[in-house]
Amino acid sequence: MPELPEIERLAAQLRRAVVGRDVARVLGRRRGMLNVAPDEASARLGGPLREVRRRGKEAVLSGERADAWLHLGLGGEVRAATAGDAERAAGALVFADGTALVVDKVFMGHLHVLPPAESQQRWESYGRDPLDPSFDVAALAGALRARPRAALKAALTDQSAIAGIGNLYADEILLCAGLHPLRRVATLGDADLRRLHEAMQAVLREAVAAGGEAGYVGVDGQPGSYRARIHRQPACGRCGTPTVELRLSGRVTTVCPLCQPAPGEARDA
Ligand SMILES: [Zn+2]
Known part of the structure; x- marks a missing residue:
């Protein structure tokens, strides 16, 4: 999509x-x-x-x-x-x-x-636009805070909180931030929020510059050139570890077991 x-x-x-x-x-x-x-x-x-x-x-x-x-x-x-x-x-x-x-x-x-x-x-x-110049770490924290008990991926893809992020880019952003999609929003510390904000900016700006992902064909007939590093990939694009697929709300979520520690493990990290 x-x-x-x-x-x-x-x-x-x-x-x-x-x-x-x-x-x-x-x-x-x-x-x-x-x-x-x-x-x-x-x-x-x-x-x-x-x-x-x-x-x-x-x-x-x-x-x-x-x-x-x-x-x-x-x-x-x-x-x-x-x-x-x-x-x-x-x-x-x-x-x-x-x-x-x-x-x-x-x-x-x-x-x-x-x-x-x-x-x-x-x-x-619609919620906050992640590419708006005023969308800083505090704005991200504010947008997520409305759903403290939600899983991070569900909160990221809630269009009334943050507008424009869907299944594919949520997975890409979470890998880039090293965060597991099932982390509860309320467990995110300041450092997590800073990494998440940085990852959103990096992934979305890279994808905009690439004209979107390869499955999308523009008005000019040309496909985008963004290649997913994790979403629906057999191996993690960062470390090469075989990925794990989860089903969240009926949709495929791809996770790297090494880069994205599961919520239980995160407490020990
Ligand atoms: Zn990895």
Whole structure:
């Protein structure tokens, strides 16, 4: 599933591709793609697009009277196309000049066209952005503190606490910080929090620079080049030890038994 680094790249590419262009129609062939009927979505968003921002794992395309919230779900792709292609796509924006932007291969994603008040609510439902310049160690501690009894990975991927980190980058960050995903938030000391903050910055910035991970294909048709060091890897990218797979909330979590001591062992460390 595309996470912060992939959507950061998507937002940058969309900014160059669509800002200033006139939306004529919004299409949503796949069930659940749009939040309102296509005619209503078109009426809300119709006209020039003013800006594109990223919030969490969504790209927000702002028109003059509404915002389109684009979520790629599991593995969705966005590409430039013709209005004819748009009719067959899962979702699309058709521009006044007859070209289009289509969303395809999308499972559990959406294109929600929201009026300003609802859009503001959606914006505020997300937690702190880890790449915001004001997101320091204290801000990280504050964001995690809301769920002291939660497992660290669950807290890191809680979008209402910290926005944009999902299953893959949480594993990468935890390896980099040398922290086990099942550590309880309340057991983290100052040094742990500093290492976690540093690891978040390092991993996310490296992944943004790489254009996201290799499974994500950008608007330009090019895959990202970030290679996971731990997530779904047979051996730890740091020390080479065979990894262990855990299931947390039904999702695969990959851990290095050497780099990431289990909670019981951490007390002795
Ligand atoms: Zn290791």
